[in-house]
Amino acid sequence: MPNCDFMNRSLSLIWLAIASLMSSAAALAWEQGPVQRDHIEAELVAASTSVQPGGTVEVGLRLLPDPHWHTYWKNPGDSGLPTRLNWTLPEGASVSDIAWPYPEALVMGHLINYGYEGEHLLPVTLSVPDHLEPGSELTLRLAAEWLVCEEVCIPGDARLELVVPVSADRPNPDPVHVSLFEQARQQHPQNVSWPARFSTEGSQLSVQVEPDQSLPVDRLEVFAAVENFVEHAEFASVTGGNGQLLIAQPLSPFRTGTPESLPMVLVDRVGERAWRITAEPGSLVSDGSLLAPASQTGWLLAIVLALAGGVLLNLMPCVFPVLSIKAMSLVSGAGHDQRRHGLAYTAGVLLSFALLAGVLLGLRAGGEAIGWGFQLQSPWFVGILVYVLFALGLSLSGLFDFGTRLMGMGQGLTDKGGMSGSFFTGVLACVVASPCTAPFMGTALGVAVLMPWPMAMAVFLALGFGLALPMLALSFSPALARRMPRPGPWMDTFKQAMAFPLYLAVVWLLWVLARQTDANGLAAILSGMVVLAFALWLGGKRDQGPTLSIARHVLVGLSLVLAIAALGTANRFQHEQGEAPASAWWENYTPERLAELRADPDQAVLVNMTADWCVTCLVNERVALNSDAVRQAMTDNDVVYIKGDWTRRDRAITEYLAEFGRNGVPLYVLYPRNGDEPKVLPQVLTPGLVVLALEQL
Amino acid sequence: MNHRLFRLLAAAAVLAFATSLAAAPQIGQPAPDFSVVDTAGDVHSLSDFAGQKVVLEWTNHDCPFVVKHYQPGNMQDQQRMARNEHDAVWLTVISSKPGSQGHVSPEQADELTRSRNAYPTAVLLDESGDMGRAYDARVTPHMYIIDEDGILRYMGGIDSNPSRNSDDIPGATQFVVAALENLAAGRDVDPTVTRPYGCTVKY
Structure with a gap:
């Protein structure tokens, strides 16, 4: 019946009106109870x-x-x-x-x-x-x-x-x-200030925490207190050892960045206790001491230390001879230009340091696991430094005249009288200082590298400014300049004496080079040094006639080419990875050996890609892989342990890393027995984690 | 929980990480292909749309976050803009399994398109959830943009304000609009990944 239908519809409309009135009234009023x-x-x-x-x-x-x-x-x-x-x-x-x-x-x-x-x-x-x-x-x-x-x-x-x-x-x-x-x-959760650091290498959140009490690791739940960062559906794994907690959790593929600090809540539901920690970027070394002073005070301290370290650098055997002689020339030079020379010199130092730091930080941001001292990984760089320092030393010894002839770019440019001369002295100071910074300041600068990049850059610039400071002070303070000894015949003796620290620096660099090459390579570079000395000596000779002059110039040119060729030759003799010692419980990585082991369905393999300059790798080896528990587990489970050393760039290892989408070490890969897909272990290891993974094979 | 069992689970979670990485689609990489039927019974694949931009929109019409964007017409406006101004294909995907919220028959889906004045190229009925899982679609709405070469260029939320209130839309950055405009101008998409917010996809 149409009427009835109409009635029903009207009624429901009225009901709807009443209901919506009531609900809007309810929405507007403040309700108690x-x-x-x-x-x-x-x-x-x-x-x-x-x-x-x-x-x-x-x-x-x-x-x-x-x-x-x-x-x-x-x-x-x-x-x-x-x-x-x-x-x-x-x-x-x-x-x-x-x-x-x-x-x-x-x-x-x-x-x-x-x-x-x-x-x-x-x-x-x-x-x-x-x-x-x-x-x-x-x-x-x-x-x-x-x-x-x-x-x-x-x-x-x-x-x-x-x-x-x-x-x-x-x-x-x-x-x-x-x-x-x-x-x-x-x-x-109780707010606690336990030291805690996090890293996000390899799309994996790794957090190291140092609690001031023992925690029930086995039942600890972890909640990241920031949205859209971790992969919530993959529960965080928590392991403990050495007074540390290690939390690992994959990162969300939809994360939009990395927080400056990461608040996390740890829950012991059974014990009805919970803690709120705040992790800063960086890592804790295994003995518990802090490696990354990410705090404001830590950063200011690093700045001050870097500044002082920079000043000290002036006394290093590679730097002092060069700079003391520059200082002499500055003092004896024309008065009113001194300040501008000082500023040009400082600019040269700072720019070079900024460049070096920029390269380092850029590489790190790109995922390269490198630390300060990375320059010394390149035999080419070390070789050129050897030549530069050796040439400078010879020049001080009086083998040839300082800068009248071709002498390698840095020194040649430093002798141009103008501002560019002072600027390039600054660049040279940075170049010759870099082999000294590596051993003496590697750790301190390694810390800086872990900071956010503007802070890290500031630390590097502070170091450079410290290096430039004495010369800058000298150029700006006539009173100070007057205190410098008057130039005189003694300067020649002083110059000659200054050659010896440079020769010592050359020895140190040759030692570094010897670790990267072998006896043949070392012989090549030593020959190169002799040829270089010959070229420099001949270059300084007076000519007796046009024919002889041409012959001399050709000889000098040839010798210089030979010296560079010697460096190239040295580079080709690369340090062979020694056979693992008979007592070693690992084998060296070769693609062939791995393929052979993988062909055997009953064989499980653990591959560790490492490098001497990779701190994380060394800590992982010391804490986890070399621990008795892990070694026992490898023996018990009959796992072959293979180690690849990427200290020098190695094509086979680079290719292996690329297979896993990596361009840096560490990388730990576990191949199960039955030929299943390999499993990648986290980049921060604990003994428990490795043992567990081995037992599951 | 048994001590040993817990540790096993923890390790399994860590090791599952490698697999989970493989599963998630990557910006700058070819987007996963799919083969899903639409409301008219036609099968669509990503390869069918080579040479055109493709926008994927995961939806569930009863989800408050979807309603937030359909009720004031924000989603429909973006569909029109994408198709008319950018010559893009807009695929609305429903991955709700049968019997769960958001699951609809082809007729219901067409009716929703009509009643909401929506403008997708097609509504795909991904009942098995295979396409959703291939894209790691987690919530509704969850948005993806694929360029003419089949490369994934954007994935994440519809906008920058994870709220359920329509009044918040004007103040938020509309990520899909911004990404399409950047692509049209030959610029890089920025941001390429954002937080997808909404209701869980009912796989």
Whole structure:
């Protein structure tokens, strides 16, 4: 019947109107007591039955979702939204941020949410204004928004009101809610300042923590307190040892960056304890001492140390001879230009250091696992330095005239009288200083490399400024310059004496080179030095006639080419990786050997790609791979341990690394027995982790 | 939990990391191919759209975060802009398994397109969830942009404000719009990855 249908429709329209009126009225009014929304009950509650003027009181949002429904923590995990509180307070009152209780990891299919099931409280601390009259009332209003989900999600909100009497007496706990507040307090993580560092190499979050108490490692749960950073669905693995905790968790493929510091919550649910740590970028070395002073004070200290170190560099055997002679010429030079020379020199030093630091930091940012001293990895660089220092030494010894002839670029340019001369003296100072910085300051600068790049750059520039400082001071202070000894015949003797520290520096560099090449290579470069000396000596001779002059110039040119060729030859004799000693329990990596082992279905293999200059590699070997437990596990499980040394660039190893999408060490790969896919271990190892992986083969 | 079992699980989680990496699509790499039926029964593959930009939108019409963008017309505006101004293909993907929230019949899906005045090239019914898993789609809405050469150029959220309130849309950066404009101007897409926010995909 059409009429009936019309009636029904009108009725339902009226009902709809009433319902929407009611719901909008409900949405506008402030409601007291518990309110019911879809699948959740909400209420604004206080911990005490009255408040004292000028005091504080805990208040909070009590939420009671239906069974199996949940709301969210401040990091909601893979989906969802944290509950939001928006307070309307009387004048003079204020509330703290939410003291979030620790969450639960809730499994949603293949994803994880961090949140709360069952009754829970989000507490804040309210500061009561002191102008309130006892006997009056305090009205708190809270607009709360939440997302409540089971499998499906329903957004909800409520405008909640709470009226609390103001009394001069000490507040009494509200018996109805006392246990709820107590539970929230217990579940609020304790803020601790345990040393903690994190790294994100290889799309993997690795956190090292040094707790000041022993923790139940086996049942510790870990929650990153920042959104969209870790892969929540892959539970963090926690291992312990040497007084450290090691937390590893893959990073989210959707992360948008790396936080400057990483707050994390560690939960011992059984013991009802929780801690909130803040990890800074960097790493802790295994003996527990801090390697990365990422704090402001640590950074300032590093700046001061670098500055002092730079000043000290002036006394190094490779630097002092060069600079002392430059200082002499500066002092004896024309007065008014001295300042500009000093500034040009400083600019030269700073620019070179900035360039070097830029290359280093750039390579690191690109994933190269290199540290300071990386320049010395290149035999070419070391070889050129040997030549430069040797030539400088010969010049000081008087074999040829300082700079009248071709003498290698740096020195040649330093002798141009103008500003560019002083600038290139600065560059030369940096070049000759670099072999000295490596052994003496490697550790300190290694620390700097772990800092955020602007801080690291500042440390390097401080070092450069320290190096330039004495010369700068000399050029700016006539009084200081007057203190310098007057030039005279003694200068020749001084020059000659200064040659010997340079020869010593050459010996040190030859030693470095000898580790990269072999006896043949060393012989080649020593011959190159003789040829170079010959060229320099001949270059300084006076000509007796045009024919002889041409012959001489050809000879000099030829000798220089020969010297460079000698360097090239030295480079071709690369240090052969010695056979692993008979007593060693590893084998050296070759692709052939690995293929052979992989062909055997009963053979499991652990591959370790390492390098002498890789601190992480060395720490991992010392702490984990070389530990008795790991060695025992390798023997018990019949695993062949293969080590590849990437100290020198090695094509086979580079290719191997590339197979795993890496361009740096360390890399640890475990090949299971039955020819299954290899497994990549994390870049920070603990004995427990390795043993466990070995036992699972 | 048993001590040993826990450690086994922990190690398994660590080792699973290598596999999980392989599963996630990578910016700058070819996007995973798919072969999924639309509401008209036609099968669509990524290779069908070579030479055109493709926008993928994971959806679930009952999810409050999807409603946030459909109710004021933000999603529909972006669909029109992508197709009309950028000659892009817009594929709306539903990966809800049968019986779960957001799962719809082809007729219901067409009705939703009509009633919401939506403008996708096609609505794909990924009941098996294979396409969703290939793209590691986690939430609704979850957005992906693939260029003319089949290279993944953007993945993540629809905009920069992870809220469920439509009033927040005007103040947020609309990442898909920005990425399409950058691609059209020959610039790099920035950002290429953002946080996808919303409801869990009901696989």
